[in-house]
Amino acid sequence: MSLLSKSIFKAYDIRGILNKTLDAEIAYSIGQAFGSAALAKGEKTIVIGRDGRLSGPSLAAALAKGLQSTGADVIDLGVVATPMVYFGTNVLGASSGIMVTGSHNPPDYNGFKMVLAGEAIYGDTILALYDRILAKDFVKGDGKYSVHDIKASYLERIISDVKLARPIKIAIDCGNGVAGAFAGDLYRGMGCEVIEMFCEVDGNFPNHHPDPAHPENLQDLIRCLQTSDAEIGLAFDGDGDRLGVVTKDGQIIYPDRQLMLFAADVLSRNAGAPILYDVKCTRHLAPWIKSHGGQPLMWKTGHSLVKAKLKETGSPLGGEMSGHVFFKDRWFGFDDGLYAGARLLEILSKVTDMTKTLNDLPQSTSTPELQLKLKEGENFAIIEQMQNDADFPGSTEVICIDGLRVEYPDGFGLARSSNTTPVIVMRFEAETPEALARIQAALKAAILAVKADAVLPY
Secondary structure (H helix, E strand, C coil), X not given: CCCCCHHHECCCCEXXXXXXXXXXXXXHHHXXXXXXXXXXXXXXXXXXXXXXXXXXXXXXXXXXXHHHCCCCEEEEEEECCHHHHHHHXXXXXXXEEEEECCCCCCCCEEEEEEEECCEECCCHHHHHHHHHHHHCCCCCCCCCEEECCCHHHHHHHHHCCCCCCCCCEEEEECCCCHHHHCHHHHHXXXXXXXXXXXXXXXXXXCCCCCCCCCHHHHHXXXXXXXHCCCCEEEEECCCCCCEEEEECCCCEECHHHHHHHHHHHHHCCCCCCEEEEECCCCCCHHHHHHHCCCEEEEECCXXXXXXXXXXXXXXXXEECCCCCEXXXXXXXXXXXXXXXHHHHHHHHCCCCXXXXXXXXXXXXXXXCCEEEECCXXXXXHHHHHHHHHCCCCCCCEEECCCCEEEEECCEEEEEEECCCXXXXXXXXXXXXXXXXXXXXXXXXXXXXXXXXXXXXXX
């Protein structure tokens, strides 16, 4: 057995490397801990599923046995996208679930995304599972096991509600992730003609990494749009909860701009509602939301944190720069790349030129996420000291809800601690290249004032 390491218990999920920090015995222990925690909340049944990773079958089987050993009943959905487990916790009379997934990580990773009694768990609730395993604080019982095919009801729920104004020809790139087993059927069911790329589920990811947040993983899709008559391209991450979008002319429409279209649509039915977005998103989003009659609400990064805030505020829509989009309007409030793609196609089917509509969304010069690599724990200490001591002349506001987002009249700079790896994540946006350079220099100076030997990624 791999030794149980506290390091796999991350901020939003559990994630480890196969046969180093994660194996079937650890999966069994996680089942025991989660089952015990669920039963303590009066939850008797737990929905599970797994993505297309090679280690999925053994980990899911061990997890199920661990859950059953506490007396919890298991409904196993088999190979599904992560949002289909979330869907199961909304429609199968069981509000707890675990997805065995490594998301967009390399093939030798796997992990668990969890919903406990209707809440996406994070932080201390995840660490409590580790403490429970250490203390062997498990309930004993003998739970039942059943399998359930949820594909038809999931597809039917979306196809019956999300309607296209006209047929569209699309290209989809699933990067050999698990979304490939469902995306083609979903969009054909909605009336699309679909060119499928890398939709064979293969845990080796032989073509490119299933992570649409990085432009290099979208190049095959861009080429397909250039050489075919498809009107738009959709890409999905390894477990299907994030969406990437590419226009006919090869532009990448990042999630914070996708969110503008979604916000305008949702606010047409939910006037005055708060719309959530994370600290990494463009500064054009807040004025856009206001101009469409909504209340912009910036929040911390992290899919579990956004889901919790969505529930707390009653917001009909939330989104993250990473590509997680959460619809409570006409849907259940969880992040679902396949569903977000369906809603995008519904909106675009009503416009005369979807490429122009997408490219006309406001944008500025911006950087991708830049990472300052540090030693374990250093990232949090540096950010805390910067929050206390740093001075940014010329700035209009310093927002500290998640790291530091320093706003200027002509742009912003962000530095925040990753909750999953020892890095400071940085992102910049500005109206001109000169402004971008000036803002980057200001944040660089603030970091070097705390850690003089930091090697910045720009």
